[in-house]
Amino acid sequence: xxxxxxxxxxxxxxxxxxxxxxxxxxxxxxxxxxxxxxxxxxxxxxxxxxxxxxxxxxxxxxxxxxxxxxxxxxxxxxxxxxxxxxxxxxxxxxxxxxxxxxxxxxxxxxxxxxxxxxxxxxxxxxxxxxxxxxxxxxxxxxxxxxxxxxxxxxxxxxxxxxxxxxxxxxxxxxxxxxxxxxxxxxxxxxxxxxxxxxxxxxxxxxxxxxxxxxxxxxxxxxxxxxxxxxxxxxxxxxxxxxxxxxxxxxxxxxxxxxxxxxxxxxxxxxxxxxxxxxxxxxxxxxxxxxxxxxxxxxxxxxxxxxxxxxxxxxxxxxxxxxxxxxxxxxxxxxxxxxxxxxxxxxxxxxxxxxxxxxxxxxxxxxxxxxxxxxxxxxxxxxxx
Numbered sequence: 001x002x003x004x005x006x007x008x009x010x011x012x013x014x015x016x017x018x019x020x021x022x023x024x025x026x027x028x029x030x031x032x033x034x035x036x037x038x039x040x041x042x043x044x045x046x047x048x049x050x051x052x053x054x055x056x057x058x059x060x061x062x063x064x065x066x067x068x069x070x071x072x073x074x075x076x077x078x079x080x081x082x083x084x085x086x087x088x089x090x091x092x093x094x095x096x097x098x099x100x101x102x103x104x105x106x107x108x109x110x111x112x113x114x115x116x117x118x119x120x121x122x123x124x125x126x127x128x129x130x131x132x133x134x135x136x137x138x139x140x141x142x143x144x145x146x147x148x149x150x151x152x153x154x155x156x157x158x159x160x161x162x163x164x165x166x167x168x169x170x171x172x173x174x175x176x177x178x179x180x181x182x183x184x185x186x187x188x189x190x191x192x193x194x195x196x197x198x199x200x201x202x203x204x205x206x207x208x209x210x211x212x213x214x215x216x217x218x219x220x221x222x223x224x225x226x227x228x229x230x231x232x233x234x235x236x237x238x239x240x241x242x243x244x245x246x247x248x249x250x251x252x253x254x255x256x257x258x259x260x261x262x263x264x265x266x267x268x269x270x271x272x273x274x275x276x277x278x279x280x281x282x283x284x285x286x287x288x289x290x291x292x293x294x295x296x297x298x299x300x301x302x303x304x305x306x307x308x309x310x311x312x313x314x315x316x317x318x319x320x321x322x323x324x325x326x327x328x329x330x331x332x333x334x335x336x337x338x339x340x341x342x343x344x345x346x347x348x349x350x351x352x353x354x355x356x357x358x359x360x361x362x363x364x365x366x367x368x369x370x371x372x373x374x375x376x377x378x379x380x381x382x383x384x
Contacts, residue, residue: 050245078189101244194345
């Protein structure tokens with residue numbers, strides 16, 4: 001059988017070609033062997049909205065059960081950040097997400113999450129990869145038997161996540177601000193949480209559709225033309241948010257349907273976190289991000305580090321150091337005060353909170369004003 005190789009963000013392959021139950025069993029067994037060497041005891045497992053997600057998640061759970069590990073298994077589809085947060089909240093050792101993120105609908109994948117609630121570091125992923133057998137050597141345990149033996153518990157990771165959102169954002173201020181939100185789930189795993197958080201939002205593609213209507217659920221402008229046009233035509237949406245298939249990346253639009261790229265989002269995040277919330281820490285971005293981030297970091301007297309492409313490199317630094325903002329050009333962004341994980345919903349709500357707190361709109365003129373009139377972190381700031 002072919003050797004399983006992990007890429008920049010997990011193992012991904014075409015469903016029914018290389019991504020089969022047998023190969024998932026192999027990868028799960030490699031993970032279980034690694035966990036045994038690490039002295040791990042418990043894992044969290046979830047899947048997104050892709051075809052066969054539940055089957056592949058349950059297969060992974062069964063393999064873990066065969067090795068004697070406890071499993072916290074999500075009911076229904078969940079986002080990658082929900083699994084990552086679930087690892088932390090349940091005091092587990094590892095997380096597994098069955099997802100191919102923003103890849104086309106013919107793909108599925110297998111992401112590994114650390115006990116800290118972010119991507120497993122590259123060195124550990126390499127160790128897991130080396131443990132993957134050429135063919136499965138154990139039969140997956142029955143989920144019914146695992147539940148009876150206390151090895152399996154079904155958990156509501158979405159509820160855990162929504163409660164965490166409510167505890168960390170001023171949702172009352174957002175509601176009172178009257179900001180009108182548009183949301184395109186791209187048929188992905190963020191749809192239910194956003195519907196619960198903002199029942200009055202204008203929703204698009206918030207249906208369970210594993211085909212994604214034939215389009216890769218990547219939140220870039222060329223894939224979001226319908227959403228952009230909806231915003232332009234509606235006249236009553238102040239900000240448009242879009243997430244990829246597993247809701248760890250973000251796409252954003254202003255009230256006129258203009259795409260707001262990740263470079264601008266990162267600048268706004270840094271301005272808000274340091275200039276307004278007075279947080280400190282290092283700025284960590286991939287080498288493809290705008291040089292203006294370095295200029296703004298220097299303006300604030302913050303350390304600045306550039307990494308290769310791949311959020312896992314940012315997450316590795318976030319796990320060891322105090323990082324205020326981290327991100328990559330492709331929409332994977334993170335801020336201090338959350339898990340060391342890119343989270344499209346979290347970042348979107350942060351920008352909405354900026355608007356609610358400052359009373360500013362998300363137009364290009366607003367962004368230019370905010371970026372080049374960056375307040376000093378040592379002085380009070382008044383927004384008019």
